Amino acid sequence: MQALAKSGFPIVVAFLVVGAGPATAKAQDQEIWQALVAKATFTLEEAIDRGLAEAASGTVFQAELEVDKGKLVYSIDVAQEKRSLNVVIGAADGKVLEKDRESDDMSKAIAACKIGIKAALQAAVLQQPGTVIEARLLLEKGQPFYHFRILTDSKLESLRIDGSAVAPVRKEQDASSLIYTDRFFVNKEDLRAHGRNPYFILEPGHVLEFAGEEDGESAQLVITVLAETRKVDGVTTSVVEERESKAGKLVEISRNYFAISTRTNDVFYFGEEVDMYEDGKIVSHDGAWLSGVDGARFGLIMPGSPLIGARYYQEIAPGIAMDRAVVESVGGSAVMPAGRFENCLTTLESSALENGTGTKIYAYDVGLLHDGELKLVRYGPK
Numbered sequence: 001m002q003a004l005a006k007s008g009f010p011i012v013v014a015f016l017v018v019g020a021g022p023a024t025a026k027a028q029d030q031e032i033w034q035a036l037v038a039k040a041t042f043t044l045e046e047a048i049d050r051g052l053a054e055a056a057s058g059t060v061f062q063a064e065l066e067v068d069k070g071k072l073v074y075s076i077d078v079a080q081e082k083r084s085l086n087v088v089i090g091a092a093d094g095k096v097l098e099k100d101r102e103s104d105d106m107s108k109a110i111a112a113c114k115i116g117i118k119a120a121l122q123a124a125v126l127q128q129p130g131t132v133i134e135a136r137l138l139l140e141k142g143q144p145f146y147h148f149r150i151l152t153d154s155k156l157e158s159l160r161i162d163g164s165a166v167a168p169v170r171k172e173q174d175a176s177s178l179i180y181t182d183r184f185f186v187n188k189e190d191l192r193a194h195g196r197n198p199y200f201i202l203e204p205g206h207v208l209e210f211a212g213e214e215d216g217e218s219a220q221l222v223i224t225v226l227a228e229t230r231k232v233d234g235v236t237t238s239v240v241e242e243r244e245s246k247a248g249k250l251v252e253i254s255r256n257y258f259a260i261s262t263r264t265n266d267v268f269y270f271g272e273e274v275d276m277y278e279d280g281k282i283v284s285h286d287g288a289w290l291s292g293v294d295g296a297r298f299g300l301i302m303p304g305s306p307l308i309g310a311r312y313y314q315e316i317a318p319g320i321a322m323d324r325a326v327v328e329s330v331g332g333s334a335v336m337p338a339g340r341f342e343n344c345l346t347t348l349e350s351s352a353l354e355n356g357t358g359t360k361i362y363a364y365d366v367g368l369l370h371d372g373e374l375k376l377v378r379y380g381p382k
Contacts, residue, residue, distance in 0.1 A: 022051040033151050040091040044132045051076025060117045061106045064134040079106040113144040113163040119332030120161045122145040128159050180311040180324045193238040194231040195260035199345050199362040200267045200302035202238045205382045217247045223373050232257045232270040233292030250277045265304025289317035312361035322352035334361050338376040
């Protein structure tokens, strides 16, 4: 807090009152931070994005709001191999004030950590609503965790988020009480079967392979963008095949239909045909639907410009498929058997027809990283 004493902010005088007891000091500390936060014109999360953009590459491991040389600033530390770059940004005007190379080696902590600082920050705010003024990646006995200081209406709170989990713990939300966009006004002439949204690639030959365990059995899933197309609801769509096996036996083949906007890069979902297998024979077509048939409409599977908090229906087939998603974070990292991925997008998914929620993570220029318990083991052209 020494920097505060040099700040020139009048409220600091209250912090220096001699003889203040612990409760009084805490109240004064909270008042100081409320005054400082009020002067900032953007959040710590936005500052992380700006700092990373200035660094051009690396992983943010520390970010805080502070007073430095009499000016309210955000200090962002970006790990770059075995060194780091400190970026100082004015919290009121957004100007970059300093960029200094430093000797901090955070490579071990970053290698051990499975989530990025922004994803952890968003998880922290879900657990403790307020304004984050400090975020820091630490390593304790080989275990990574994030330490946060969060300003609430009544006090300063400290919170710890496990960095070794792919998805941080969050408070349960009542998804049924939220409003999701369910109508998408697009010019169908702008839609194409093939294209590239960085989080949802529709280029023929692109393959994602997953493996893991489901219900105690080994399971595999292969998703392939085929070269063929199909016209659905007046739109020429791509055909994306999913083949799922359990214990070496085929259990499902689905053919999913997507189209991408040439104007916005949004990817829309036009339905799927499903074949469920038992002992090599088709036994049902559960979950099949097509936009334009029996009241079903196309949904949004991946926004072209994902915004945190955006809520939208992915499938709109009443009584059959009503999956929906909310964008939880953009810019985190994740580790899968296929490797470590940066600039990840995380969504929280639910259904209007069922209880419960699930998380999906998408990697930039790759696509989906996991489906339930199945994790990505290989990706790329077929």
